[in-house]
Amino acid sequence: MPSPKFSWQEAGGGLIGEAEYGASPNQDARPEGVRVDLLVIHFISLPPGRFEGDAIHRLFTNSLDESVHLDLAGLSALRVSSHFLIRRDGRLLQYVPCDQRAWHAGVSRWKGRNRCNDFSIGIELEGCETLPFEEAQYQTLAALIPLLKSRYPIVDVVGHEHIAPGRKIDPGPTFDWARIS
Numbered sequence: 001m002p003s004p005k006f007s008w009q010e011a012g013g014g015l016i017g018e019a020e021y022g023a024s025p026n027q028d029a030r031p032e033g034v035r036v037d038l039l040v041i042h043f044i045s046l047p048p049g050r051f052e053g054d055a056i057h058r059l060f061t062n063s064l065d066e067s068v069h070l071d072l073a074g075l076s077a078l079r080v081s082s083h084f085l086i087r088r089d090g091r092l093l094q095y096v097p098c099d100q101r102a103w104h105a106g107v108s109r110w111k112g113r114n115r116c117n118d119f120s121i122g123i124e125l126e127g128c129e130t131l132p133f134e135e136a137q138y139q140t141l142a143a144l145i146p147l148l149k150s151r152y153p154i155v156d157v158v159g160h161e162h163i164a165p166g167r168k169i170d171p172g173p174t175f176d177w178a179r180i181s
Contacts, residue, residue, distance in 0.1 A: 090136025
């Protein structure tokens with residue numbers, strides 16, 4: 001499988017031209033003067049451990065129907081998003097322009113700075129803590145990270161587990177950090 005190639009949209013405010021875009025209402029402006037210098041890797045599957053369907057899309061767009069699965073109970077009240085989702089087959093979806101703040105990190109801290117949403121870009125991998133991620137996901141991630149670094153002064157690429165230790169475990173023990181370094 002050839003590695004994907006991504007490029008910036010001309011006037012997109014941080015949109016990737018090749019990504020499938022589904023605008024999330026769960027975003028806002030970044031604080032003035034804040035530099036985006038952190039990438040945060042997450043995992044997500046809805047329902048947990050299932051990798052098909054549109055539940056993640058519906059969660060990020062505030063249209064989740066909790067009645068379709070017991071494990072979705074209580075999630076429709078959440079107001080969360082991420083800049084990107086990489087599906088198991090490597091497809092790249094974008095929910096928030098990178099120039100905007102997505103609501104992916106929650107209570108978080110990195111290198112003495114709180115509120116990581118202010119200065120980070122969130123990348124969700126469709127997955128869970130017990131199964132390895134797919135080759136196609138690593139290829140998409142390997143193509144996306146350099147593009148993000150070409151526009152933003154990214155210094156660190158970390159997991160949600162690193163910015164919210166004890167609260168979050170993603171991307172978890174099956175994520176191969178050597179694949180993106």
